[in-house]
Amino acid sequence: MxxxxxxxxxxxxxxxxxxxxxxxxxxxxxxxxxxxxxxxxxxxxxxxxxxxxxxxxxxxxxxxxxxxxxxxxxxxxxxxxxxxxxxxxxxxxxxxxxxxxxxxxxxxxxxxxxxxxxxxxxxTERTVGLGLAAGTPGTPDESVPARWFTFCAGLGFDASVIGRVEQQRERGKRSTHALYIRQMVRQFIGEPYRRQGAITIRRPGQDPVEGLALSIVCNTSPWTFLGNRPVYASPQASFDTALDVLGLTKLSTSAVTRYATQLLMSTPERGPRGKHVVGLHDVEDFTLQSQAPLPFQMDGDHLGLRTSVTFTGVRRALRVIV
The missing domain is CATH 3.40.50.10330 (Probable inorganic polyphosphate/atp-NAD kinase; domain 1)
Structure with missing residues (x-):
């Protein structure tokens, strides 16, 4: 070969x-x-x-x-x-x-x-599904080309943290888990949307879900790792299904403390939960829209500011030797 x-x-x-x-x-x-x-x-x-x-x-x-x-x-x-x-x-x-x-x-x-x-x-090999994200037609982002992602994307808080980490790496800092945690804390202290969510999820034929302060799109589980510890934002997410979404409608100090603890203690059977948690599973088509431009990331790569991103979950998109 x-x-x-x-x-x-x-x-x-x-x-x-x-x-x-x-x-x-x-x-x-x-x-x-x-x-x-x-x-x-x-x-x-x-x-x-x-x-x-x-x-x-x-x-x-x-x-x-x-x-x-x-x-x-x-x-x-x-x-x-x-x-x-x-x-x-x-x-x-x-x-x-x-x-x-x-x-x-x-x-x-x-x-x-x-x-x-x-x-x-x-x-031995397997087929995996992937996510595809593009600027939404009829919005200022409609010219943004489509791009595939393998495990996650995010609009808002997590993308802001990644943007901060990239800035630090450009200044010579080494990419470590401690660096991510420090930037997460600094982003939370200065996060302008933590009190009132600016993000809406729109799905064909469904009522919109409004007021999200955080939105994470998962193509698989775990969402990320802290050292050797897997973190499960959407435990049901899988390479064999479409996309999952985790949203939080509140990012106050008490809410962040509670949900951060839940993430650290998450398992393949149980992720974040509570009255401020929005979870969607196996969604093929949806759009994340924001009242103001927010940072956007895919697979840990900061891609700038977006007001509207349309997502598609594509099953059996790629063969992987494994």
Whole structure:
């Protein structure tokens, strides 16, 4: 099998020596071409060229969730192929690696490479559903192009936190869980929408859900990890269904303390609950709208401000070696 290995050299948990070991291990079972990314969006361009040219049967992403997201968007530039879905493999190299870990892969790059080689020899793979988000027609965001996400998206508070983390990383700070927690606290202190929610969920044929102060869209569960601890915002979310939504209508100090504790103690059977919690499961089409522009994120990548985003849950969008 001919494979393209797309490598993010800035991946936070792999060294040049480790990556060299991984290259040789993968090359023992694959006809491997290795390309290192050089700019934001390069992984997407490489994966798209591999699909358009028909040069590779498999694209392997070595990096964090951002690298995986770019590769997925390149593979699905023309949408899921009706007869032959694109094929992806992942070697985790970021600080969190939510998509890879949700697939059941080890969080260590060397161990994950071993698991990938075993899967290739055994011929095992699975299909996964993905989320697709785009600017809503008839709104100021209608020109925003559609983009795929693998595990989550968010409008509002969580995207604000991610934006703060990215600013810190541009200043040289290392991406750590402690950095995320510090920025979450700082964002909460200055959050202008925590008292009165500005977000509305609109679904075809359903009454709108108004007054959300926080909105998280999940394509799988867990939503994220704090170290080795999985966090379940929408425990029922799955790669085999459409999308789930967690919304909170209140972000006061007492409410945040309560729901943050519930998230930390969440399990595959039980997530956040209470009178200020809105939970939707297996939703195929919906729109998040805001009274004012709010930060927007997909797969942990801050994408700027949005007032309206339309989501679609697409089942069986991609094949993954696992």
């Amino acid at each position: 001919r494979a393209l290995l797309v490598v993010n050299p800035a991946a936070t948990t792999t060294s040049a020596r480790t990556r060299d070991v991984l290259f040789h291990a993968l090359a023992s079972d694959l006809k491997l071409d290795v390309v290192t990314t050089e700019y934001r969006g390069h992984a997407r361009d490489l994966a798209r060229r591999a699909v358009d040219g028909g040069t590779h049967e498999l694209v392997v992403a070595l990096g964090g969730d951002g690298t995986v997201n770019e590769v997925v968007n390149g593979l699905l530039h023309h949408g899921p192929a009706p007869r032959e879905l694109p094929r992806l493999a992942v070697v985790p190299g970021g600080s969190t690696n939510v998509f890879a870990r949700a697939l059941g892969l080890p969080n260590d790059a060397v161990e994950a490479t071993g698991a990938l080689l075993d899967a290739l020899r055994d011929g």
